[in-house]
């Protein structure tokens with residue numbers, strides 16, 4: 001049986017990301033508004049396909065972490081973006097998400113990320129979730145707060161260094 005499965009989030013379907021999604025996702029991820037705070041669009045559809053192909057291993061290069069990506073399928077059949085989780089052996093997961101701006105402001109990210117969190121907890125033994133964001137990324141901050149994330153204190157044992165312009169948020173796997 002494969003490691004990842006499709007997830008249902010209301011009328012959204014989260015499909016395990018594969019190389020065959022690259023053509024449609026190249027269009028989605030070429031929206032410049034996604035990169036207002038960080039990152040950059042894919043250089044080419046071929047580069048994106050190659051990246052997705054490598055990610056199909058679901059493993060980091062050192063084999064220590066699970067790298068899980070799901071694309072978000074809208075009821076009409078279009079793709080809206082993706083959600084992703086980096087799961088470390090001790091049951092911690094860092095999450096991230098990108099949606100094309102045409103799909104912002106409707107709760108799609110909220111429902112997709114919540115469905116992923118449920119799967120991480122139930123299927124992958126995750127007990128703590130983290131997210132790192134740029135301090136001025138208000139939409140991402142609002143999303144995380146709505147999902148029950150709070151600010152993480154410096155002594156809460158996080159391996160990843162956090163840059164001055166960044167914010168680290170966390171929540172327990174199962175929300176209270």
Ligand SMILES: CC(C)(COP(=O)(O)OP(=O)(O)OC[C@H]1O[C@@H](n2cnc3c(N)ncnc32)[C@H](O)[C@@H]1OP(=O)(O)O)[C@@H](O)C(=O)NCCC(=O)NCCS
Pocket residue numbers: 033034035037081096097098099100103104105106107108109110111132133134137139140142143146
């Ligand atoms: C971060 C990002 C995913 C947030 O998207 P979003 O659509 O604002 O997030 P949500 O799904 O939580 O939707 C929230 C909005 O939908 C509205 N909404 C409508 N119906 C809703 C519902 N049923 N449930 C929740 N929210 C709903 C909310 O009121 C809110 O509106 P507001 O932004 O005017 O306050 C998006 O901005 C994005 O992809 N940004 C670029 C990439 C990025 O920065 N990634 C994060 C890096 S850390």
